[in-house]
Amino acid sequence: MTIRFQKYQGAGNDFILIDNREKQVQLTTDQIAHLCHRRFGIGADGLMLLERSEKSDFHMVYFNSDGNESTMCGNGGRCITAFAQRLGLVNEKVLFTAIDGLHDAMLIPGGLISLHMQDVAEVKHYNTHSILNTGSPHYVKWVSNAQEVDVFKEGRAIRNEEAFQPKGINVNFTQLLNDGLWVRTYERGVEDETYSCGTGVTAAAIAASGPATGSFKTAIQTLGGVLEVSFVKDTPDTAREIYLIGPAVFVYEGTVNL
Numbered sequence: 001m002t003i004r005f006q007k008y009q010g011a012g013n014d015f016i017l018i019d020n021r022e023k024q025v026q027l028t029t030d031q032i033a034h035l036c037h038r039r040f041g042i043g044a045d046g047l048m049l050l051e052r053s054e055k056s057d058f059h060m061v062y063f064n065s066d067g068n069e070s071t072m073c074g075n076g077g078r079c080i081t082a083f084a085q086r087l088g089l090v091n092e093k094v095l096f097t098a099i100d101g102l103h104d105a106m107l108i109p110g111g112l113i114s115l116h117m118q119d120v121a122e123v124k125h126y127n128t129h130s131i132l133n134t135g136s137p138h139y140v141k142w143v144s145n146a147q148e149v150d151v152f153k154e155g156r157a158i159r160n161e162e163a164f165q166p167k168g169i170n171v172n173f174t175q176l177l178n179d180g181l182w183v184r185t186y187e188r189g190v191e192d193e194t195y196s197c198g199t200g201v202t203a204a205a206i207a208a209s210g211p212a213t214g215s216f217k218t219a220i221q222t223l224g225g226v227l228e229v230s231f232v233k234d235t236p237d238t239a240r241e242i243y244l245i246g247p248a249v250f251v252y253e254g255t256v257n258l
């Protein structure tokens with residue numbers, strides 16, 4: 001089977017994109033893991049299928065690089081928006097469905113894409129960390145120097161803690177800066193540090209606002225570049241009007257044989 005794909009990256013979080021509107025591509029877990037493998041395949045943190053939707057412009061199906069379908073991917077949501085625009089399916093304003101519901105996205109000046117995320121219903125705060133779901137589950141661990149953390153070792157240990165099984169959790173090592181945050185993420189399903197995680201930086205920004213209410217806009221430094229998250233809090237532990245803003249860059253296109 002020959003598959004046409006395009007490769008995108010959003011702040012260094014990279015994805016294989018496949019147009020599956022005709023439902024001609026049916027991939028097994030092993031095949032997806034193979035395509036995402038950085039030595040034997042194309043190489044990516046995840047793979048997305050763009051499928052038809054009755055309610056919106058398209059439906060996003062997201063798989064982690066281990067080949068398993070997973071929950072929402074924020075950087076992926078921006079990249080599939082750019083993919084749909086490049087395919088000529090949509091203009092600047094886009095409406096799509098994903099596993100967590102409806103999302104609208106927009107191309108904004110400077111070539112960035114703004115993605116509307118689902119509301120956050122609850123933030124749990126602990127002494128050393130916070131836990132919340134921004135479409136995917138996130139553990140936000142407060143650190144004094146993000147650049148010194150052994151993200152693979154410490155992230156993997158938290159991700160595998162008994163309390164988070166069987167689904168696991170993504171772990172964001174978050175340093176408060178004077179003008180924003182530094183975040184490094186260990187992603188479940190990739191089972192490694194990625195260059196950035198959209199739902200992860202969203203979780204970090206909301207958790208970092210603490211008990212304050214009001215409107216917030218946070219710049220987040222990651223290994224793959226800068227992302228911005230804006231949101232509104234009516235109560236200390238909920239958030240709405242959440243937007244993830246950042247790049248979604250076409251890398252190359254090609255075909256691969258399976």
Ligand SMILES: N[C@@H](CCC[C@H](N)C(=O)O)C(=O)O
Nearest residue numbers: 070073074075136197198199
């Ligand atoms: N990189 C993504 C998150 C992808 C999903 C995550 N690995 C999970 O399984 O929860 C993002 O940008 O949000």
